[in-house]
Amino acid sequence: MLNQSKPISVFNFKPGTCLRGKWHQRTYYIKEKLGTGAVGAVYLAKQDNNQWVALKISDKAASITSEINVLKKLAKVQGESPGPSLYEIDDWIDRRGECYPFYTMEYVQGESLDTFLNKRGRQWLGVLFPQLLEELEQLHRVGFILGDLKIENVIVTHRPIRLRFIDVGGVTLIGRSVKEYTEFYDRGYWQCGNRTADPAYDLFALAMMALRFAYPNQFGRTKEPKKYLITKLKQASPLKPYDPIFHKALLGQYQNSQEMQQDFKKRTRQLTTKRSAVQQQKRDIDWLEIVICISISVILFFLATFY
Incomplete structure (x- = not known):
């Protein structure tokens, strides 16, 4: 008491x-x-x-x-x-x-994004981020941005698997100054834009969430913050498949969430097609090896039998 x-x-x-x-x-x-x-x-x-x-x-x-x-x-x-x-x-x-x-x-139950990705694989970025982008688009349409979007404020739920945010303290009316932010996820801190609420502010923070996953210990700002940020993105091997998308988000080249979501879906289709082609090629090689082995066995059998 x-x-x-x-x-x-x-x-x-x-x-x-x-x-x-x-x-x-x-x-x-x-x-x-x-x-x-x-x-x-x-x-x-x-x-x-x-x-x-x-x-x-x-x-x-x-x-x-x-x-x-x-x-x-x-x-x-x-x-x-x-x-x-x-x-x-x-x-x-x-x-x-x-x-x-x-x-x-x-009470939203689940696990942190980084824990989920470490268990299931980074390919889930291509599933979870487009889903969250669709929901952010709906929020933006009613005149708000999430504001303080960061890896600590989201959680992955199960049944269904879904990324949800659990803190609305940073939600800000579009056109106003962002009232609550965390430096690492803030485009103003990295000199990549101002702190006026617009959809691109959330998209920058989403890209920083991906970088936070790639660099668990985070990293600090340098004298040329924007240039350093892009360098860190290029060096983040877990994010390579989606590098161009996060690059555009960091530079504020998306006008809305829908544009970024479409790029994610397009890239995911490309990766799926490539993965399927690689798997088919592997199956073809496996069958070829089986045929060669059978052929060699048959030849050896006849040689042993008739000579």
Whole structure:
């Protein structure tokens, strides 16, 4: 339970802490902290109906209201939302009478992108990225960009296998200044553009996600950041099949997500055709070897029998 002798912190609830909503009177039991950010903290909690949810609570009412509005916007995106579904909005009153806004959302289970790719193979980039690009296109069409798109903010779900983002704190209205970003994924940091929200900002970050996978320890900026970034891309062997696509994204040469998605699909078809040709060639060689072996065996049999 919370210590009454110290100020309450929404960032440090212990497992087993019980929260009850002021308005809807639902009870939530904290299991563990999932993460802490600039706006608040997210916890895995069990609702009183035994449903697991992600609960985000904050002492910044304006910021958390903004996130709630974004989640409502995502719910209007055509098809399945790439982000978590919003469940309930409420306030929690602590023992001192302080009021903290919170909301609950879908608890998205899965594994990190880098873990998934290391297990399944880098060819899955050609499956997961086009799918996310399609969902980003829907978000862009309703006037927003994801903003703080990074490998830590996405997760690969199973059944079906799908890439989803789990933090909407960086979502920004197109035309506004990006309000939340991480330097490594930010085109302004690499001098590849400004921080005004547009679709190309998300596409740059998507390419940086791929580079983050290729370089687990990341890398820092140099005196010529843009040139250095392109060099690192060329040296990233896991990304070779899609190098031209990521190159265009880093240089801001895509106007929208759909263009990048089409390039991915085209490249994936080329790789599939090439792979099939190689496999067919291998099968042909295998059959040729079998025929040669049989022929040699027949010749040796006749030589042994008649001579």
